[in-house]
Amino acid sequence: MLWPFTVQSLSLITGTLLLFLLVKEVYKIITSPLRPLPAPPVPSWLYGNDREIDQSDDPLFLEKWVDKYGRSFRTKWLFFQDRLNTADPKAVSHIITNDGKIYKKPETIRWILGRILGNGVLVTEGEKHKAQRKVMDPAFGSAQIRELTSYFVEESIHLRDIWISQIVDNNLDNKNGVAQFDAQSWLSRMTLDVIGRAGFNYNFNALNPHSEPNELNKAFGVIFGRNNNFTVWNLAQALIPDASFTGARTDAVPSSPPLMKPMTRIGQGLINESKAELKAFGEKDTVSRPKDLLSLLVRSNLSESAKQQRLSDEDILSQVPTFIVAGHETTSTAVAWSLYALTQHPLIQTKLRQECLSLGTEEPTMEQLNSLPYLDAVVRESLRVHPPAPVLQRVAREDDVLPLQHPFTDKDGIVHTEIRIRKGQVVIIPIAEINRDKAIWGQDASDFKPERWENLPDTSSSMPGIWGHQLTFFAGNRACIGYRFSIIEMKALLFTLIKAFEFELAVPKEDIVRKLSIVQRPAVKSQPEEEVSFHYLLGYILRVTNR
Template sequence: MGNLLYQLLGSLGGTFILYGVFTIVEVYYNEWTSPIRDLPGPKSASWIWGNFMEIRKAEHSVLQEKWVEQYGITIKYHAPFGLSQLYTMGPKALGHILMNNEDYEKPDNLRYVLGKIGSGVLVVEGEKHKQQNPAFGAAQIRELTEIFVAKSIQLRDAWAVETAKQGGNGKIEVLGWLNRATLDIIGLAGFGYDFDNLGEGSKPNELNEAFSYLFRANAKFALIPFLRAMFKPLRFLPAAGDAKIRDSRITMARIGNQLLQESKAQGLGTQQAAGKRRDLASLLVRANMSKDVPESQRMSDEDVLEQVPTFLVAGHETTRKLREELLSLNALPYLDAVVRETLCVHSPAPSTVRVAMRDDVLPLSKPFTDKRGKFQEGISIRKGQTIVVPILAMNRAKWIWGEDAAEFRLVDGIWGNMMPFLGGPRACIGYRFALVEMKALLFTLVRSFEFELAIPAEDVAKRSRVVQRPLLKSDPEGGNQLPMLIRPVSQAWM
């Protein structure tokens, strides 16, 4: 019996080894024969890491933009373990990728990482994604403006108290306060519930702590999470922080479910009652109750709750001209311009990735000659090829934003002619929510305060976990933070 067991285990082990060898050979055969193998681009800095570590150490997008200037707008650089990454700033190619969302989906490793936060609109594809659109229309977001403004005023008042305590020129960690304001806004806008994080005597909130941990961008490279994202078979490996991530998700689910059930207990379960409420959960439930929605496409309570992290994501150097405009209370074109320029130069998500679900040919805005001297008018790609969508690089590309930058260009972003919210059917459906929230906060805070960095500008770094968040190089263990000096606007402005 023992010998039979050993033989069986040996046979299974051999099968797994053979399967692993076959998979590795297949991957590298596809790599060696890839249609993109002759694209121009930088040399690999390391067989193990490729160009990955170079990119990680550089400021977001800067290195890729340098390569584009050197090699052209469509290049190949090297991912870890000798694999290739396609990087294109070609408007036609990007338009093709973003508009054909069923042929170009988020790759497994990106969905795995985002799934650690939640499986809402950040992750879902197809019909599931379409179900969440009713809550984010222009009319629905317009009804929430009162909430945004009220919480902005409450944040202003809280900062006024803090600066007064410090003699009128206070040092405030603004990111933490903005997180608290965002949580309050999403409590009211999402579920009709006020967490009161900005009120006097407010205490640390467990939902805020859970949210902050899930979205914390770490300056340090962690090997185990990287390997788990790259290789499915290694996702059983434990890593530091797993328990905290699990507890944070449980906390968010528990509180979200409590809020949803309380809403239903107050009458949200009927279409008539839901119609009287303006929060996003009510809108989703109301959309679910529509006779036009087939039963198979209705969202469950779990589907609604999975949107909580997405709602939170949607929420998070002024100039003399901006303050003059805000104080005048006239039309606010400069406020809109400041928001646009900020999102253009500092896009919340600097890039994203898509994977080809079938063999295809990407159209090119500008033909090129490859390393073998062959003239290419399109790029053939195979199923499984990953492609970087360079949001930040496109938003600040010199060859796009020239003398005619105000004109509508070929890059069809969801918002004007820029890409901070991507474009196509899988563009960010919460972009209106984010814009109105940003404008409400700026409108209120810039009219009341003058801002100055409390640390040297070169001490501020940016790291991404879904969205970019600031870190201090001098305090990498301090987590995401941005200390600023804040003082009331002088009476001369008033």
């Protein structure tokens, strides 16, 4: 007799609890301190604005919202949750200053990265992150990157020679010296080979067109495959396995075993080799000892200065996939965007080529690459206009107040000079829009114009970025640890390729769109009869320069 009563009671308790949670969420929305902020229309109570952001192929989509609603505005996420979007320099500087204290990466993002990469420096927070950075920083200094520059140059020449060979093979009959390539794919292979050699003395053999990908190469293909598209809907699918109602792809967030099994086995072997080589060569043998980042990391970890915060082998092993993320896909994407920009500005391409040819060497050192001012300007401008990671997210660990450089006026005419946010509030930092802020760079801020670096506006000094008056490599204690590595690798690649080839787009400019995967790649949009599909293919027509 008690059973029906118990079921009814449980149903009542469950219903009451769900109603309480619903009322609580509605109350939070109604009383949100973000309500005075301007906001775009919300197309869906379920998806909020996020789906239209994810699916837009307009490169200036968020920039138009910034122009219309101001540097600080709110959008809706899943189930009508508020997201604060701010490109206000003062607010962003405040977040950067307090990154790791008041702000951190959202747990969902850390979960995805941790599932793919392990507990590396991109994932950890707090004291563990500080300990990892302290041990890793010495491996990424200028002196260490100088030692690795030869790897960048050698692999760039390897890629150049492959392209020349294919151009010759494709033009045996007409002799016009023209060929079309999937440039993004080749650049990705090249940077993978570089990070293999320079990162941990491992040969991915990715540039060899006749070889089968080795085990680790295949594993990373699962993670960095062109079809992976990380969006809120993919995340919902990962968090809620039965969430097919979101329309998310079931393979969007790859599980870690395909990567972590070979990574753990091979990585541990590489660490053991590094320890053995360090013991064999000795600490004072700076000529013979290995120069790769993993060996430098092992050496730094065993030094007396790291004695109090020494990392375990597991912690060091977690940095290997981090090296590949930071030094592989981001750099190849940055170079792809650089080449795209050069195809749109033939005079800039010619000017850059002339400067590179004037150096008189095929194998430049780091100092020689840095001595080319126009190459430096092209790299800076490309990274400013086309940052590979265009958006960052942070979540407040406690209630806070963001100061504003650009106040906003609410619908009642009240001027606000600060934004109050609650604990748990997610903040979106639109890196690309901040990099292209007209108040900093002028009305031509969205234009690719390397000459602007010859006479920087005074307003550019307000940018808190670690490099180049921009936020592409972010800033503060979460700034990109490998930014020097990436910059010199970009310069080596562009130096080598621009000397040998002329670049033109193989498709109309209008067909090139931005598509966000782990990074924001250039993509070719095709228009089949039924739906719009995207292919991660950036084809170029390459012409060997007549010299």
